[in-house]
């Protein structure tokens with residue numbers, strides 16, 4: 247059996263008297279896409295923030311391949327292979343699509359911001375960036391400034407940047423939010439492609455049930471910061487406790 251790449255143990259954060267994530271223990275394995283669902287305010291984004299390092303845990307631990315990363319900064323966690331897609335915040339709007347991706351490839355390669363890299367290196371970085379342009383079907387837009395892209399293509403570019411960082415763990419928070427119906431399938435296809443790589447662990451926060459059904463190998467349900475259910479998508483979504491707490495509100499109106 248594959249061993250987990252990412253583990254949270256009794257992970258907890260308190261804001262004053264409010265426990266937003268309450269002792270959540272969960273292990274995530276390569277080759278598996280886990281969707282995190284739960285009502286508004288359940289703690290999904292906060293749980294993500296605790297894993298990627300935007301928030302520091304009050305107690306509990308996060309380990310990645312056995313390394314305790316709980317006290318690490320977001321960039322140190324990225325260095326450990328934790329990759330999180332952020333809407334727009336990673337983009338340099340005035341740079342072209344290709345330049346944005348090349349910077350991500352460069353960051354991954356460790357070349358950083360060095361000014362005088364040999365030409366051969368630059369060519370290799372560009373070729374790699376072009377590869378991710380092709381994978382994400384953004385080649386036609388390579389020389390457009392990122393700021394000029396329509397929203398749907400910007401979201402694809404965010405996925406391209408994330409892929410260029412070559413993380414082991416991919417984290418997506420509502421990747422199709424705000425997208426038109428014709429763009430959403432492109433992004434979902436990209437995520438399905440990532441999930442097909444059995445060395446990658448994928449976590450997705452999602453509200454849309456059609457997205458959940460299309461992609462989930464496993465569902466975990468958070469409610470009031472606690473892990474309410476964890477398992478096979480059909481079983482979890484059909485379980486009475488989840489229907490009562492989470493889907494109940496959706497079905498009440500229909501009753």
Ligand SMILES: Nc1ncnc2c1ncn2[C@@H]1O[C@H](COP(=O)(O)OP(=O)(O)OP(=O)(O)O)[C@@H](O)[C@H]1O
Nearest residue numbers: 261264265266284285286287288289290291292293
């Ligand atoms: N920085 C903060 N300070 C105080 N309270 C916070 C902070 N961040 C989150 N919370 C609270 O923690 C709880 C969980 O919020 P969170 O955003 O994680 O929920 P969510 O499940 O992602 O909700 P949604 O589906 O609406 O995005 C909420 O009650 C929220 O108000």
